[in-house]
Amino acid sequence: MSGAPWYLDCDTGIDDALTLGLLVAEGADLKGIGSVSGNLSSVGGARNTLDLMALMGRPDVPVAIGAHDPIGGVFGGGADFVHGANGIGGVELPRAGEPVEESAAEMLVRLAREHRGTLRVLAIGPLTNLALALELEPELPSLVADVVIMGGAARVPGNVTAVGEANIWNDPEAASAVFGAPWTVTMVGLDVTMVARFEEQHRVALESGGAAPAALAAMLGVYFQYYTPILGRPSCALHDPLAAAIALGAVQPTLAPVVPVEVDATEGPGRGQTLVDLRGRFVGYPAVPNARHRVVLGIPEGFGDQLLQTLLRLP
């Protein structure tokens, strides 16, 4: 584990909850967490984040409420059919702490200035706050160490439309701004997150853990219900935790070419798609002029087992 400072942007959500667990268990030096509307409203996401961080023994990490609405649009109401009405599968946690006064975008900009060149940015919800931070501080790309996102799909279908993945589809204008900014985004999309799974035995093992693992297990029961018809059995994709594990270096991608990425922000049928140019696929993805984004297309097997062992270390 590096001692680098981290900013996490999330829409807490069940797989976001797993991600908080992973980051806490791995001892990531979280300087702040911003919420954004996605799986649920940004206010609801901040509430879940505060309560979960307290349950996991880290009530000290500041949580900022981020954007309620996407850039140029209106929040669509979230995905309670995936994550339950409160975003964490209906699990009721003790209420713990309050969000800070600054917005998530302001927090990100402040932390980037305070930790110049070392701040690691992990965004596992829609990219609204990052886009707002780029507006507040156009030099942001030169201030942060790196950016890893969960979002998009390169050579697999979307999960909201045929081609649109939820985080990108929820705010294509923001995603377009983030991929258009002069930094390298590591994109961890459905290509790899749909094959990173928790199965029933993982959920059952978490049930026997401490209070935090048991709460996560309860949430997973709801999450599995959504995924069962999609995956053909009780199990789930590990979207956000995989992005965190890759950012942490706990998972090393087996294939992650640096290739051009464009976001469809039209009103057409492709809205919300990440257009990843993989035309170099037959010759090992040779360097493409001006391409700078790293798109993860392959990971080793066994992430579910690895994540389980890490989460069982939580209180």
Added chain:
Amino acid sequence: MSGAPWYLDCDTGIDDALTLGLLVAEGADLKGIGSVSGNLSSVGGARNTLDLMALMGRPDVPVAIGAHDPIGGVFGGGADFVHGANGIGGVELPRAGEPVEESAAEMLVRLAREHRGTLRVLAIGPLTNLALALELEPELPSLVADVVIMGGAARVPGNVTAVGEANIWNDPEAASAVFGAPWTVTMVGLDVTMVARFEEQHRVALESGGAAPAALAAMLGVYFQYYTPILGRPSCALHDPLAAAIALGAVQPTLAPVVPVEVDATEGPGRGQTLVDLRGRFVGYPAVPNARHRVVLGIPEGFGDQLLQTLLRLP
């Protein structure tokens, strides 16, 4: 080989030339061939078609000149960097015959009426003529037996843009009309055509054949030049012949789900993409309400060898 009547729509083109060879060698009952601008102009494509059909011993098949410009646009000039300045790798063939008076769209409509319920339609260029025929005769979908196209890309990159395949990208409005009409389109796209290959040994073997195979070998030398940096060695994709072989039943797809297909006809970065909804991939592509298009995603190995043996039967 069935004795069904065929209408072929093409933009002849080196892989179109291979396709003419395949259809002639297999004894397909070609009632007419229409040309369309794509690899080169529709006039140039008709010329190549006439000359090739004569060389292959079938000067009797009527050839109609089709649309010069895409629906609502202007022909962009073709792909001489792929197919050579005359569309067939600079190979000079004896000039043979003249096109008929009717347009390709008129020919298609007439043949569909004459061979009600039995006409097989194979389209291996942009879909302009098919869209025009649907305008001329809205009942066309109930008049033809089936439609097979070479075009699009479902889970692989495009070949003009990151997501756009040439035939669809050259006329997205036409493709949108064709996929929107009430018939089943069998889509043979880059998912399978990029892995159907001629290698250097196939080209060399054709050189030793009759006049037609030798002419095809000469064209392939030019085609290989375009593909060498893309595929990493002298070889080529067999786009159009694979679509014909699937239409003929000479190749049986190993995976071809019936799924929704939409065409991006916006002016955005996704223009010309076939958006194929493959979200059922983990559970064997269950039936989707209103889905009717058959998208070929897998083929057996060995199509290059099979095509070579067929083409060597030509004079």
